[in-house]
Structure formats: C-alpha cells, structure tokens
Amino acid sequence: MxxxxxxxxxxxxxxxxxxxxxxxxxxxxxxxxxxxxxxxxxxxxxxxxAIDFTGGTVIEAEFPVQADLVKIRTGLEEAGFRSPVVQNFGSTREVLIRLVPQEGLKGEELKDRVMDVLNQNSELQVKLHRIEFVGPQxxxxxxxxxxxxxxxxxxxxxxxxxxxxxxxxxxxxxxxxxxxxxxxxxxxxxxxxxxxxxxxxxxxxxxxxxxxxxxxxxxxxxxxxxxxxxxxxxxxxxxxxxxxxxxxxxxxxxxxxxxxxxxxxxxxxxxxxxxxxxxxxxxxxxxxxxxxxxxxxxxxxxxxxxxxxxxxxxxxxxx
Structure with a gap:
C-alpha cells in the first residue's frame, strides 16, 4: 500500500x-x-x-433615413425633457430613447410630445415601434x-x-x-x-x-x-x-x-x-x-x- x-x-x-x-x-x-x-x-x-430601476420611459422609433442623434437629443432637451438618452438601435435608422420620469407628463401626452419632436427632425413620418412606461415605485x-x-x-x-x-x-x-x-x-x-x-x-x-x-x-x-x-x-x-x-x-x-x-x-x-x-x-x-x-x-x-x-x-x- x-x-x-x-x-x-x-x-x-x-x-x-x-x-x-x-x-x-x-x-x-x-x-x-x-x-x-x-x-x-x-x-x-x-x-x-437603467430605467428598469429608476423608472421612466423607453421609446423605439424608426426614421426613413439615417437618424441625427445629436439633433434629436437637442430637440428633446429644448422640449423640456431632462437628460434624454438617445442612441441607435439595430441600425442607423432605428433610435432608442430613454427618458427619466417627467413631472406632470405621462401616457399619451408624453408620447405625443416626443413624436412631435421626432417628426420635426425628419422630413418623412417617423414610425413608433414601442413605448414603455416604468414607474419610480x-x-x-x-x-x-x-x-x-x-x-x-x-x-x-x-x-x-x-x-x-x-x-x-x-x-x-x-x-x-x-x-x-x-x-x-x-x-x-x-x-x-x-x-x-x-x-x-x-x-x-x-x-x-x-x-x-x-x-x-x-x-x-x-x-x-x-x-x-x-x-x-x-x-x-x-x-x-x-x-x-x-x-x-x-x-x-x-x-x-x-x-x-x-x-x-x-x-x-x-x-x-x-x-x-x-x-x-x-x-x-x-x-x-x-x-x-x-x-x-x-x-x-x-x-x-x-x-x-x-x-x-x-x-x-x-x-
């Protein structure tokens, strides 16, 4: 042994x-x-x-041409949205937008204001693919x-x-x-x-x-x-x-x-x-x-x- x-x-x-x-x-x-x-x-x-933890809004939109992220971000800030996060999603025409909770602004009203900003920065109609709201709680x-x-x-x-x-x-x-x-x-x-x-x-x-x-x-x-x-x-x-x-x-x-x-x-x-x-x-x-x-x-x-x-x-x- x-x-x-x-x-x-x-x-x-x-x-x-x-x-x-x-x-x-x-x-x-x-x-x-x-x-x-x-x-x-x-x-x-x-x-x-991310807003999964902080609350806020996620929006996915598709532009008919290449999206100008800087222009979109500036437009959202001028419309009163605080610290918007704007980035490409999948391709240069698809955009993912993250917004922190906006006081006194939610639901359809928020969606309409965001789409107004996006359409102002595009010659053709922007398609909305998804919008999600997550509450702070x-x-x-x-x-x-x-x-x-x-x-x-x-x-x-x-x-x-x-x-x-x-x-x-x-x-x-x-x-x-x-x-x-x-x-x-x-x-x-x-x-x-x-x-x-x-x-x-x-x-x-x-x-x-x-x-x-x-x-x-x-x-x-x-x-x-x-x-x-x-x-x-x-x-x-x-x-x-x-x-x-x-x-x-x-x-x-x-x-x-x-x-x-x-x-x-x-x-x-x-x-x-x-x-x-x-x-x-x-x-x-x-x-x-x-x-x-x-x-x-x-x-x-x-x-x-x-x-x-x-x-x-x-x-x-x-x-």
Missing part, C-alpha cells in the same frame, strides 16, 4: 507544472487593489441604473428584490459549500464569488455602462458559473488530499489546480467565444448583458484558479480537515 501511494505521489508531482499558489501573495494583492478601486468607484460614481421594488436575490444566492452558496466540503472552503468560495461580483459592478461603475435587469441576470449567472469552477477545483483538492499521502498542503493544492486547469480554460474559452459573438453581433439590447458576461468569465476563471484556493489556504485549511476518519482497529497497512 505504501509503495502504491509513493508511485501515485510521484505521478502527481510530474503533473505539477505551474506554481499557482507560489504567486498567491501577488494575486491576492492585485485582487485587493482592484477591489478597493471598484468599491471606491461604486461609492464615488455609483452605478448608472416599480424601480425601487426591483432594486430591493435584486439585493435580496444576491443576498439569498450568497447564503445558499455558503451553506452548500460548507456542507459539501469544509467551512474554510465555503468562506474561500464565498469571498471569491463576492470578489467576482465587486469586479463586475466596479467595471460598470468606472465606465458608467447602463445597468439594467439583463446585467443583473448576468451577475447572478456569473456567480453560479464561477462557483461551479471553484467547486471543481475544491473537489479535486479533497480527492488528492485523500489519495496523496506525501506533500504539504500548498503542493497538493497546486497539483489539483494543474489537473483541472485544462478543463477550466477550455470551458471558459469556448463560453467566451460565444459571449464575444453576442457582444459584437447581438445588438444593443443584449450588448451590456454580453459585456457583463465577458468580464465575469475572465474574472471568475482567475478567481477560481488563484483567489478561492489562496483564501482557503489563508484561512488555515489542512489535510486533516478533509481526510476520512479511520475506524478503530482498521489500518491501511493490513494485508
């Missing part, structure tokens, strides 16, 4: 190609600096919430519900990983997942990209995606702790990360290709959703390799925490 374990240990060491945890201090400091910068941006600049409810969804997801992850592995692994997984969420929110805050319900869905998706990668690594660490009888904790963790590296990178690469295609060719509606997924996949892959295991190690996880207790009177050396 001892001879078999020695052979297994030697084979594992040959698969130990990259010293990931040897660079853990650098990786942790990079994550801390970026997280502080992200939190600073969230406090200082905040998040550019609906936006507040969405913010509260979104926060609750993130909180419940975090608690569920903590309980699941603690039951399946060990509480230090659970804390490492939670901190790594929160690290990914902070990075994504910070990215949107720094660039002031619009944060809507689709981006929130991307955040929740990345939480699950990153956790799945982390659990694959943790599962291999637990397996190697029980299989390899030699080597310290850092060495066993490094072996485990190297063994799962090809799976992690291949999954992330193929997913990333699909999401990049969505960002480039999917249109305005899903653009920010795709951008959030791109950031989340990159950060989530990094945190699964560097952050989660490094945090579990920092919290003091040891071989004894994951070994199956031996029954009295039973020895591995018995014939």
């Amino acid at each position: 001892l001879e078999t374990n020695t052979v297994s240990d030697n084979n594992a060491k040959r698969r130990y190609a990259i010293d990931f945890l040897g660079k853990r201090h650098i990786a942790v400091w990079v994550s801390i600096i970026l997280s502080v910068a992200a939190i600073g941006s969230l406090i200082g600049k905040g998040i550019n919430f 609906v936006g507040e409810d969405l913010v509260e519900d979104s926060g609750m969804a993130l909180l419940l997801a975090t608690i569920s992850i903590l309980i699941y990983v603690a039951l399946r592995f060990e509480y230090r692994f659970a804390l490492g997984a939670i901190l790594a997942t929160l690290h990914d969420v902070i990075m994504m929110l910070g990215f949107f805050s720094v660039l002031q990209l619009e944060f809507d319900l689709s981006v929130l869905a991307a955040v929740l998706t990345i939480m699950g995606y990153s956790l799945n990668d982390t659990i694959v690594v943790f599962d291999r660490i637990r397996e190697n702790f029980r299989k390899l009888r030699r080597g310290d904790v850092v060495e066993v963790m490094n072996i485990s990360i190297n063994e799962t590296l090809s799976r992690t990178l291949m999954t992330s690469f193929l997913t990333l290709l699909t999401v990049i295609a969505m960002a480039l060719f999917g249109g305005e509606i899903i653009h920010n959703f795709a951008v959030a997924l791109i950031v989340g996949i990159v950060v989530g892959t990094y945190s699964s390799i560097y952050v989660a295991s490094a945090l579990a190690l920092r919290l003091g996880v040891s071989r004894a925490d994951l070994l199956i207790p031996e029954k009295e009177g039973v020895s591995d050396n018995r014939p």
